[in-house]
Amino acid sequence: MTALDPSLIAAEPDSPRRRVPEIGVILSALTLVLFALAAVAPGVLATHSPTSQDFANALHAPSLQFWFGTDEAGRDLYSRVVYGTRESLVIGVGAAGLALVIAVILGTLAALADRVTAAVVNRVIEVTFAFPILLFALLMVAILGPSAGTAVLAVGLSTAPGYARMVRGQVLAARNAGYVEAARALGHGRVRIIRQHILPNAMRPLIALFTMSIGQSIVWASGLAFLGLGVAPPSSEWGALLDAGRAYVLQAPWLTIIPGLVILLLALAATTVGRAIQIHLEKEE
Secondary structure (H helix, E strand, O other): OOOOOHHHHHOOOOOHHHHHHHHHHHHHHHHHHHHHHHHHOHHHHOOOOOOOOOHHHOOOOOOOOOOOOEOOOOOEHHHHHHHHHHHHHHHHHHHHHHHHHHHHHHHHHHHHOOHHHHHHHHHHHHHHHOOOHHHHHHHHHHHHOOOHHHHHHHHHHHHHHHHHHHHHHHHHHHHOOHHHHHHHHOOOOHHHHHHHHHHHHHHOOHHHHHHHHHHHHHHHHHHHHHOOOOOOOOOOOHHHHHHHHHHHOOOOOHHHHHHHHHHHHHHHHHHHHHHHHHHHHHHHO
């Protein structure tokens, strides 16, 4: 009896190995939809008012009445997490969008500008890439004060250099592609080649990058808030909830653990969906 070809086993369409990643992507997408619903219509998901104080139930552990427990003022933590989704997503999307806009500008200049301009832009990217995000955040807070806008600027400007290096690599790869050489052979001008061939193909992976960077930006912004550099309590933004729960980390650990798990869940879901989009785009190339 002959042995089975391993390639046939790997190609089996109903193999659990092929279904598990798809299930993970579906669950991640549903998780993002749930977070989007919480941001758009938090009243649909919340069980209590996020600002209603009940000192008789202060620091109540998670239960059927209070799913995530309560804080020091007796406010329902689950409802505060739900209502804080909008501000957290605004910070994440805003920081990711700002970072990618700056990255596209710097990365394109570094790849397509003349030699002197490209060298200057590359040095700027390298210097800013080495600048610690916490030091930059301290500078932004000292100038503008702690707020959601400051978090967007600090995270967006600090993460842009890393994305700019990715954009530069994508533009360089597209510039040297065969379809660009064919366009040159047909007599197309430089501006037309850049607009119709290089930029559209180089920017396609940014869809996946933007999705993944949303979760990463929220993690960074929440970390800054935890250190007192972001949105300040009594805001229900997730980082502010982490900051507020620090004083009760031993007495009421759920005040820190649960918002942290929510942030982790969103970051994992966004990264999984972004990775799936990236794989899909690579298959189309």
